[in-house]
Amino acid sequence: MARQRRPTIKDVATAAGVAVSTVSNVLNDHPHVTDATRRKVLDAVEKLGYQASRAAKSLPGGRTHLIAYCLPGDEEPNPALDVFLHRIVATAAASSLEMLLFVQQGHDSVEPYRDLLRRGGADGFVLSGIEYDDERVAFLQDRDIPFVCFGRVGDPGVTAVDVDGAAGIAAAVEHVAGVGRTRFAFIGWPDGSATGDDRLRGYLDGVERSRAASVAVKQVRNDYDRGRKLVADLMEDSRPDAIVCVSDVLALGVMDGLRALDLRPGADVAVTGFDDVPASSLTSPGLTTLRQPMDRIGSLLVERLVSQLGRTAPSPSGPVLIEPDLIIRQSTRNPMLADT
Amino acid sequence: MARQRRPTIKDVATAAGVAVSTVSNVLNDHPHVTDATRRKVLDAVEKLGYQASRAAKSLPGGRTHLIAYCLPGDEEPNPALDVFLHRIVATAAASSLEMLLFVQQGHDSVEPYRDLLRRGGADGFVLSGIEYDDERVAFLQDRDIPFVCFGRVGDPGVTAVDVDGAAGIAAAVEHVAGVGRTRFAFIGWPDGSATGDDRLRGYLDGVERSRAASVAVKQVRNDYDRGRKLVADLMEDSRPDAIVCVSDVLALGVMDGLRALDLRPGADVAVTGFDDVPASSLTSPGLTTLRQPMDRIGSLLVERLVSQLGRTAPSPSGPVLIEPDLIIRQSTRNPMLADT
DNA sequence: TCGACGCCTTGGAACGTTTCAAGAAACATT
DNA sequence: AATGTTTCTTGAAACGTTCCAAGGCGTCGA
Secondary structure (H helix, E strand, O other): OOOOOOHHHHHHHHHHHOOHHHHHHHOOOOOOOHHHHHHHHHHHHHHHOOOOOOOHHHHOOOOOEEEEEEEOOOOOOOOOOHHHHHHHHHHHHHHHEEEEEEEOOOOOOOOHHHHHHHHHHOOEEEEEEEEEEOOOHHHHHOOOOOOEEEEEOOOOOOOOOEOOOHHHHHHHHHHHOOOOEEEEEEOOOOOOOOOHHHHHHHHHHHHHOOOOOEEEOOOOOOOOOHHHHHHHOOOOOOOOOEEEEHHHHHHHHHHHHHOOOOEEOOOEEEEOOOOHHHHOOOOOOOOOOEOOOOOHHHHHHHHHHHHOOOOOOOOOEEEEEEOOOEEHHHHHHHOOOOOO | OOOOOOHHHOOOHHHHOOOOOHHHHHHOOOOOOHHHHHHHHHHHHHHHHHOOEEEEEEEOOOOOOOOEEEEEEOOOOOOOOHHHHHHHHHHHOOOOEEEEEEEEOOOOOOOOHHHHHHHHHOOOOEEEEEOOOHHHHHHHHHHHOOOOEOOOOOOOOOOOEOOOOOHHHHHHHHHHHHOOOOEEEEEEEEOOOOOHHHHHHHHHHHHHOOOOOEEEEEEOOOOOHHHHHHHHHHHHOOOOOEEEOOHHHHHHHHHHHHHHHHOOOOOEEEEEEOOHHHHOOOOOOOEEEEEEHHHHHHHHHHHHHHHHHHHOHHHHHHHHEEOEEEEEEEOOOOOOOOOO
16 A cells, blocks of 8 residues: 655666666757667656656756746636636646746735745746736846736836737727717726726727717726616716726626616617626626637746746847737627617 | 855855754754754844755655646636635645646546656645546546545545535525425536536425425536527426526526516526526626535645645545535515515 | 763765766768 | 767766764763
């Protein structure tokens, strides 16, 4: 029952009748290895069920072959996390990197990183949920540790990928204007969040570009009920025929609020959201929204991190903006066309 | 700009004026260390910002101090993943374990595990999405590698935690019967999934216990549209006044289907789901459903895995069933009471 | 005063890899 | 045939810990 000792590279070498270094060469695809030798070694590996020890592997070079991601606190559910992580891990695997997950335990955003480094670290980090003057960025820069950000960072020397929320919202506004809406309202988050500010900018741009009118801008916490309750006042004060929301959660609340006033979302008032949470397609009318291509973002982030790890040059990075996909559903259908 | 060499235990020893082994003793809380020595060493650690190398640490003992979890393929979105992972990582951290994430790349469910082991392995695994005769279970048992399962496993020697779907659904049925419904229908998944079969069993139990009638059982793929389209026939053929669904996705589809027939979910026909996906609270009427306590499940799994790792006895494990929480919303309100 | 026994500290081997300089073998060129 | 060159293989050091046996130095008892 006792688990027997794992075979080491030495056992493989003995079994294959070659030197330890030769086995290492084969396993790491070094040049100058005969096919015959390679075969002998691989056969032995197969036969013994050899598994390299990660520890021994990283010891000489000081590289852990690990990248790390800190799970955001769970106050806000994040349904897109699975796709994001999946893509990150898959992309990392292509470069023989594995992914370590850690969490923020206390309130200090830097502490988990400090802690992980103390425990043995990782070769690089993927950061998300970046805010203005994010402390983690300075911390990692100080220590000269490679990292990439999902979110906007002021410093152009930092590798960052972000969703072009402004462009997305602007596109949504133009689409809604295109189906005949003219009186727009925006429901956003309070000032001070990088993402929220960006999306508000996009709304204003979009309204201007489509020569429509913005009759109201509200800023509230990201909460279904806030959205729902806000609608009554909004309709009474400003009578918009299109409500553009900074998030799906708010938009879904707004739709519910409209129904409570006996207004039909889509038919009477157009509504848009942002994120394409699952609920947006599991409701009727379906919510027109913007989907962040988390898969593309994930691979892009890791690819850039990997190129930073192959520490040759300081790697010319700079921020990349990715346009979200506009998902058109019935909440912005053309009211002039027949009902479905 | 070049990152400077990290201080090693040797540097600490020199700085503190003691031997390397003494530093190790202090850091690992060995007995027989003077307070004076301990202080000297800790001061040096502090001053140098010493961080132990994970690799060097695991080398002698052969333990990686890592547990691993394989992300399920992303064909089915999994909104609860964030809570689950968060809890797993946090619980593992309490035992100085870190968590490695990997993914299933191809169609073979065992291959990713084999691959991870080859790459350096982990001390233990957390498995989810267990099916009947899961290949991974046999694979890991063969190799005598510690693991725990989220899901039901036939072999009672395997440590497993699962949600008692049957009890959950039965509770939902009884609750619905309690508000005056008598003609039940069940919408489940096709036979052959451990989870689906379990929930169907619970439905039948619940109906029997509440002396209600089951007028129909349908089995379809887990798909919003399936649920929606199925309703017309179901209402025509069997006229249920309560529809119990195996999942929220189907239940949301059913609610939409009812509306299309000008029936009001909650008022005319009660509807229940399973999972408490975010959409269930972001719709109106809110969907009565069962929530899997992912946080409790996560910690339980890891605690048991940890106790297996402290390899003393074969650790008497056995399966644990956790009852899901019944979340009551307006989709099962009492039709006799006044509308809200 | 001497010896035995504790407690604390220490040197050094071991862990399983990578890496690099150097050796051996095969081949090409004269 | 001798020399140079290239291709393939090897031995051994190094990586940063832990762990164990042994050493030093007090203290206590006789």
